[in-house]
Amino acid sequence: MTVPHLPELAPNDPTGPRFLVEDVYPSIDGGRYPLKRIAGEPIEVWADILREGHDQLAAELLWRNENGPVWQRTRMAFHSNDRWRGSFTPPEPGRYLFEIEAWTDQFATWRHGLILKRDAGQDISVDALEGRELLEDLRPTDANAKRIINNVKRDFDRTRNVALLLDDELAEAVAAGDPRSDMIRSLSIPVTVERDRARASAWYELMPRSQSPVPGRHGTFGDAMARLPEIAAMGFDVVYLTPIHPIGQINRKGRNNSLKAAPNDPGSPYAIGSAEGGHDAIHPQLGTFDDFERFVAACRQHNMEVALDFAIQCAPDHPWLKQHPEWFKKRPDGSIKYAENPPKKYEDIVNVDFYCADRVALWQALRDVVLFWVEKGVKIFRVDNPHTKPFPFWEWLIHEVQERDPDVLFLAEAFSRPKIMKGLAKLGFTQSYTYFTWRTHKWEFEQYLSELTRYPERDYFRPNFFVNTPDILPVHLQKGEPWMFKSRFALALTLSSNYGMYSGYELLEHEPIPGREEYINSEKYELKFRDWNRPGNIKDYITRLNRIRRENPALLQTADLRFAQVDDGEVIGFVKESVKHDNAVACAIALSGQGPRSLWFHFGDITIGQPDDRHPVRSIVNLVTGERHALEWGGVRLTMDPAADPALLFRCEI
Numbered sequence: 312m313t314v315p316h317l318p319e320l321a322p323n324d325p326t327g328p329r330f331l332v333e334d335v336y337p338s339i340d341g342g343r344y345p346l347k348r349i350a351g352e353p354i355e356v357w358a359d360i361l362r363e364g365h366d367q368l369a370a371e372l373l374w375r376n377e378n379g380p381v382w383q384r385t386r387m388a389f390h391s392n393d394r395w396r397g398s399f400t401p402p403e404p405g406r407y408l409f410e411i412e413a414w415t416d417q418f419a420t421w422r423h424g425l426i427l428k429r430d431a432g433q434d435i436s437v438d439a440l441e442g443r444e445l446l447e448d449l450r451p452t453d454a455n456a457k458r459i460i461n462n463v464k465r466d467f468d469r470t471r472n473v474a475l476l477l478d479d480e481l482a483e484a485v486a487a488g489d490p491r492s493d494m495i496r497s498l499s500i501p502v503t504v505e506r507d508r509a510r511a512s513a514w515y516e517l518m519p520r521s522q523s524p525v526p527g528r529h530g531t532f533g534d535a536m537a538r539l540p541e542i543a544a545m546g547f548d549v550v551y552l553t554p555i556h557p558i559g560q561i562n563r564k565g566r567n568n569s570l571k572a573a574p575n576d577p578g579s580p581y582a583i584g585s586a587e588g589g590h591d592a593i594h595p596q597l598g599t600f601d602d603f604e605r606f607v608a609a610c611r612q613h614n615m616e617v618a619l620d621f622a623i624q625c626a627p628d629h630p631w632l633k634q635h636p637e638w639f640k641k642r643p644d645g646s647i648k649y650a651e652n653p654p655k656k657y658e659d660i661v662n663v664d665f666y667c668a669d670r671v672a673l674w675q676a677l678r679d680v681v682l683f684w685v686e687k688g689v690k691i692f693r694v695d696n697p698h699t700k701p702f703p704f705w706e707w708l709i710h711e712v713q714e715r716d717p718d719v720l721f722l723a724e725a726f727s728r729p730k731i732m733k734g735l736a737k738l739g740f741t742q743s744y745t746y747f748t749w750r751t752h753k754w755e756f757e758q759y760l761s762e763l764t765r766y767p768e769r770d771y772f773r774p775n776f777f778v779n780t781p782d783i784l785p786v787h788l789q790k791g792e793p794w795m796f797k798s799r800f801a802l803a804l805t806l807s808s809n810y811g812m813y814s815g816y817e818l819l820e821h822e823p824i825p826g827r828e829e830y831i832n833s834e835k836y837e838l839k840f841r842d843w844n845r846p847g848n849i850k851d852y853i854t855r856l857n858r859i860r861r862e863n864p865a866l867l868q869t870a871d872l873r874f875a876q877v878d879d880g881e882v883i884g885f886v887k888e889s890v891k892h893d894n895a896v897a898c899a900i901a902l903s904g905q906g907p908r909s910l911w912f913h914f915g916d917i918t919i920g921q922p923d924d925r926h927p928v929r930s931i932v933n934l935v936t937g938e939r940h941a942l943e944w945g946g947v948r949l950t951m952d953p954a955a956d957p958a959l960l961f962r963c964e965i
Contacts, residue, residue, distance in 0.1 A: 328493075328495040329362045329363070329415070329493055329495070330360060330361065330362045330368075330413045330414075330493075330495045331359075331360070331361040331362070332358055332359070332360055332411055332413060332495070332497040333358070333359040333360075333361065334357070334358065334359045335356070335357070335358045335411065335497060335500060336356065336357040336358070337354070337355075337356070337500075337767070337770045338500045339737060339767055339770060339771050340737070341498070342498050342499060342500045342501065343737075344501070344737040344738070344771065345406070345501035345502055345503040345739070345771075346500070346501075346502055346503070346767075346770040346771055347502075347503050347504075347505065347509070347741075347770065347771050347773065348401065348502055348503070348504050348505075349504065349505060349506070349507060349509065349510055350401055350402065350403050350404050350504050350505065350506060350507075351400065351401075351402060351403075352400065352890065353398045353399070353400045354398060354399055354400070354401065354409075354502065355396065355397075355398045356372050356387075356396065356397050356398060356399070356409060356411070357390075357394060357395070357396050358370075358387075358394070358395055358411050358497070359392075359393050359394050359395075360393060360394075360395050360411070360413045361393050362413075362415070366415050366416075366417075366420040367415070367416045367419035367420040367423055368389075368413060368414070368415060368416060369386075369413070369414055369415075369416040369419065369486070369489070369491075370386075370387040370395050370397075370411060370412060370413045370414075371384050371385065371386055371387060371397075371411070371412045372384070372385050372386075372387050372397035372398070372399060372409060372410075372411060373409060373410045373411070373412060373496075374399045374401070374407060374408065374409040374410075375407065375408060376401075376405050376406070376407055377405065377406035377407060377408055377501070378406075378714075382410075383399065385397055385398070385399060386486075387411070395411075401502070401504040403504070403717075404504050404505050404506050404717035404718055405504055405713075405717040406501065406502070406503060406504070406710075406713065406714070406717070407501070407502040407503075407504055408499045408500065408501055408502070409499070409500050409502065410496050410497050410498070410499050410500070411496070411497040412491075412494055412495070412496050412497075413494065413495055413497075414489070414491040414492075414493055414494035414495070415492075415493050416486075416489065417445055417489070418442070418445050418446075418482070418485045418486075418489065419482070421438070421441060421442050421445055422442070422476075422477060422482065424438070425438045425439070425442065425473075425476075425477070426477065429473075435473060439467075439471070439473045439476060442476045443464065443467055443468075443476065445485075446460055446463065446464050446485070447464075448490055449485060449488035449489065449490065450488055450490060451484065451487050451488025452487075452488070453484075453487045453488075455484070456483075456484035456485075456487040456488055457484075457488070459480055459481060459484040460481065460484050460485065460488065463475050463476065463478070463481050503713070503739065504717075505717070505718075505720065505741060506718055506720075508548070508549070508616065508691070508720060509720055509741045509742065509773065510773065510808055510809070510867065510868060510869075511808040511809065511867035511868065512548055512549050512742075512775075512808075512809045512810075513546060513547045513548050513549065513804070513809075513810060513811075513857060513860070514547065514549040514550075514551050514618065514775070514777070514809075514810065514811030514812065515542050515545070515547040515549065515550055515551065515811075515812055515814065516551040516552075516553070516777075516780070516781070516811060516812065516813040516814060517535065517538075517542075517550065517551070517552065517553075517813075517814040518530075518552075518553050518580065518781075518814075518834055518839070519531070519532060519534070519535040519552055519555060519597055520577060520580075520594075520596065520597065520838060521814075521834055521838055521839040521840070521841070522534040522535040522537070522538055523838070523840065524537075525840075526840040527838065527840070528838075529577065529596040529597075529838060530597070530838070531596070531597055531598045531602065532597055532598040532602040532603055532605070532606040533598065533602060535552075535606060536605065536606050536609045538843070539609055539610060539613050539615070540613065541843065541850075542613075542615070543613035543614065543615055544854065545817070545850060545853050545854045545857060546853070546854055546856075546857020546858060546860070546861065547615065547812075547857070548614060548615050548616065549615065549616050549617075549618050549691060549811075550610055550615050550616070550617055550618065551617075551618040551619075551620075551691075551693055551811065552617065552618070552619055552620065553580050553581075553620050553781065554580040554581055554583055554619075554620045554622055555580070555593055555594055555597055555603070555619070556580070556583045556584065556588065556589065556590055556592055556593065556594060557583070557584060557585040557586075557587040557588050557589070557592050557593075557594050557595070558577065558578040558579070558580060558582055558583070558585060558594060558626065559578065559582040559583070559584055559585050559625075559626020559627060559628045559629065559659060559660075560578075560585055560586075560626075560628055561626060561627035561628045561659070562582075562626075562627060562649070562658040562659040563576065563578040563579075563582065563659055564576075564578055564579050564582070564658075564659050564836055565836065566832065566836050566837045567824075567831065567832060567833065567836060568833070568835075568836055569836075570658065576836065576837065577836075577837065577838060578659065578836070579659060579835050579836055580594075580620075580835070581620075581622050581624065581660065581695070581835070582624075582626040582659035582660050583622060583624060583625055583626055583629060583660075584625050584626045584628065584629025584630060584631070585626060585628050585629070586628060586630075588630065589625070589629050589630045589631060590680045591680055591683045591684075600687070603687065604687060604688060607687065607688040607689065608688070611688075616690060616691055617688070617689050617691070618689070618691035618692065618693055618722070619684055619689050619691070619692055619693070620692075620693050620695055621680070621681060621692045621693065621694045621695065622694075622695035622696075623662075623663060623677060623695070623700060624650060624657075624660040624661070624662055624663075624695075625639075625660060625661055625662075625663065626659060626660060626661075627647070627649070627659075627660075627661055629661075631663075631676075632647070632661070635669070635672070635673070635676075637667055637668060637669045638663050638664060638667055638669060638672075638673045639661060639662075639663060639664055639667075640664040640667070647661050648661065649661050650662050663677075665700060665701045665704055666701070674704060674707065674708070677704075677708065678708050678711050678712065681708070681712050681719075682712060682715065685712070685715075685716055685719055690716070690718050690719050690720065691719070691720045691721075691722070692719070692720070692721050692722070693722045693724055694721055694722065694723055694724060694740070695724055696724060696725065697723045697724070697725050697735055697740070698723075698725040698727040698731050698732070698735060702734065702735075702738055705735065705738045705739060705740070706738040706739055709721055709738070709739035709740070710739060713739075720741040720742070721739070721740050721741050721742075722740065722741065722742045722743070722744070722775060723735045723736065723740035723742070723743045723744060724744050725743065725744060726744060726746075732744075732745075732772075733768065733771075733772055736771050736772040736773070737771055741773060742773045742774070742775040742809050743772060743773065743774060743775060744775060744777060745759075745763070745774045745775065745776060745807075746759060747759075747774070747776040747777070747802075747803060747806070747807070748776075748777060748778070748779070748780075748783055748785050749785060751787055751902065752902070753880060753881070753882075753883050753902060756802070756806070756883055757874050757883070760806060760872060760874075760885075761874075763869070764869065764870050764871075764872050769869075769870040773809060773869070774807050774809065774869060775807065775809040775810060775811055776802070776803035776806060776807040776809070776810040776811070777803070777810065777811040777812070777813070778796075778799045778800055778803050778810070778811070778812050778813075778816060779812065779813045779816050780811075780813050781813055781830070781833065781834060781835050782829065782835075783828055783829070784821065784823050784828055784829055784830045785828055786828060787799070788821050789821050789822075789823045790821065791819050791821035792904060793819060793847070793849060793954075794901070794904040794953045794954050794957050795904065796816065796819050796849055797849060797852055797956065797957050797958070798900060798901055798902065798953065798957040798958065800812070800816070800849075800852070800853060800856065801856060801898075801900050801957060801958035802883075802900055804856050804857070804860055804866070805860075805866055805885075805887070805896075805898045805900065805958070805960070806869075806872070806885075807869050808866065808867050808868050808869045809869070812853075814841075815834075815839075815841065817843075817848050817849055817850050817853055818841060818842075818843070818845050818847075818848050819847060819848070819849065852956075855935065856958070856960075859934050859935075859960055862934075863889075863894055863896050863934070863962065864889035864890065864891065864893070864894045865887040865888050865889045865894045865895050865896040866887060866896055867889070868887070868889065868890050871887060871888045871889075871890075872885055872886075872887050873885060873886050873887075873917050875897065875912055875913060875914055875915065875917060876912075876913040876914075876915055876946075877899060877910055877911070877912055877913070878910060878911045878913075879908060879910040881901060881902045881903035881905070881908075882899055882900065882901050882902065882908070882910050882951070883898075883899070883900050883902060884897070884898065884899045884900075884912050885897075885898055886898075886914070886917050886919070886928075886963065888919055892919070892920060892921050892922065894962070895919040895928070895962070895963035896934070896960060896961065896962060896963065897912070897914075897928070897931055897960075897961045897963050898958065898959070898960050898961075899912055899949060899951065899958070899959040900957060900958045900959075901951060901953040901957035901958070903953065904953045904954060904957070905953070906951060906952045906953045906954060907950060907951065907952040908950070908951060908952075908953070909948065909949070909950050910948075910949050910950075910951070911946055911947075911948055911949075912946055912947050912948075912949050913945055913946035914927065914928050914942065914945055914946060915945065919963055919965060920965060926965040927942075927945070927965070928942060928963045928964070928965060929941070929942055929964055929965050930942060930963075930964045931947060931961035931962065931963055931964065932961060932962045932964065933959070933960070933961055934960045934961060934962055935956075935960065940961075
């Protein structure tokens with residue numbers, strides 16, 4: 312057998328970096344995408360730092376605002392097994408970067424070796440002189456460090472007292488003036504730092520046109536404003552409005568998505584644009600911009616925010632089709648193709664061509680739409696079907712908007728393949744719709760939440776659990792069983808710190824189009840009148856759970872969730888702990904309406920408390936009744952009646 316001749320490989324540059332900086336945590340895909348954090352909270356950074364030999368190493372963590380000129384610095388500490396750790400706290404929302412510097416600590420290496428020799432009884436006189444020489448190479452900029460070093464040099468030269476060179480104060484001064492001759496720096500890791508609402512929010516979705524107290528009359532912002540005290544009292548903090556723009560006349564849809572609209576049919580709010588304006592206009596029947604700004608201000612007075620729908624689609628009579636026909640793709644016969652998702656057809660809307668010849672102007676126009684509403688006081692946007700638009704567009708747009716106002720948040724309404732949904736989150740979406748709506752079995756919840764709360768997903772993907780939407784009436788709600796509506800609400804509110812509810816849920820609305828997961832007589836195509844105090848509503852239940860949520864920080868985060876052992880296949884149990892580790896909540900939620908039922912809730916090896924002071928749970932307190940249960944054999948026997956309340960929530964005590 313003939314061995315083929317292999318080309319000679321050039322040796323590595325002997326003057327190149329001596330260090331390997333590996334497994335930097337946190338980072339997403341090696342720093343390609345930003346991880347997500349909350350302003351004012353420490354960011355723990357870990358890294359493995361390696362080099363040959365036995366010399367002592369040193370490392371610093373550097374961080375700054377993306378647009379800031381100056382790096383902040385903090386020393387990293389050796390942990391174990393070549394792993395180093397440090398932390399920094401970004402003070403306010405924005406885009407940040409962090410890096411790691413590593414170098415050989417020559418003085419610490421000398422000091423460590425000298426101590427070992429001294430303790431072994433060896434002669435260290437020459438070693439002491441080597442340490443004295445190292446002091447000559449230092450160039451400290453700090454005046455106090457310079458004074459300490461000069462004093463030690465003078466005193467050692469006079470006394471030859473080795474103890475002077477081993478003084479801890481000197482070691483600190485030397486660290487400040489270390490020349491770091493072989494220092495290397497890692498790649499930059501980007502971080503998107505956002506405000507608290509990014510991590511915890513309770514959304515109430517409504518269509519303003521259906522808020523009129525008079526049947527058959529088109530609602531206004533004033534009518535919607537009148538409902539705000541009730542929505543706030545239930546405990547919601549985000550009021551999400553479906554599109555509020557003029558609705559197209561051409562191909563307007565009628566009731567139940569019929570192709571022909573009656574004269575008084577309002578059309579779908581997602582058919583955006585008419586002669587009255589486009590994405591930067593308000594439907595005249597809703598009111599004026601002054602009315603809208605009053606609505607935004609009223610929400611703020613109730614400690615709520617407005618979220619707007621950002622739907623990039625146009626009715627055939629949207630002004631852009633005349634002003635910028637080049638933004639739309641033509642068919643061979645010269646017509647513009649209406650939107651499709653075969654076999655579904657949307658005759659009342661057309662899509663823009665993101666890669667048209669004039670795409671720069673198109674992208675900027677869409678960005679400016681978002682910024683227009685930001686100027687009107689809107690800081691949250693629910694983005695319709697982002698998975699059908701180019702990924703580079705979203706990465707660019709979100710960065711463009713947040714660079715101007717880092718308080719702006721984006722929710723991705725993408726019911727798509729798992730990796731697509733995660734990819735959108737990496738590109739910058741603050742929160743994401745999920746498959747929660749279709750998860751019904753205990754094993755499904757445990758598997759899905761384990762996926763969402765593992766690494767690296769927990770560092771970039773913030774799930775928002777919607778119990779229903781105008782488009783989705785899941786099968787499990789279609790019987791209208793009160794226990795099921797309560798159970799699904801409790802699951803959404805406790806499993807995820809971000810959740811949403813479409814109006815009418817509190818009234819147990821549940822009539823579907825036969826054989827489909829959609830509402831019949833959908834509000835998307837007609838005005839809806841509701842008696843918000845209709846008998847049988849679950850508003851009090853929603854209010855109670857939202858109050859418990861607000862009072863327990865453990866429920867205002869998603870990442871720290873651990874499933875408990877429950878000896879009932881139709882009851883799911885879990886424990887959540889707050890970011891500050893000062894609050895823990897245990898939840899047992901029924902997935903079946905059968906009962907009353909008795910169950911054993913076993914905590915297993917779950918512990919709570921500060922990271923350096925963890926303890927098993929000793930007792931739990933019912934957050935509704937105040938009843939206390941002491942644990943025996945690591946668990947507790949509970950009784951629940953799902954017909955009355957399918958959720959048992961407890962504060963954990965140690």
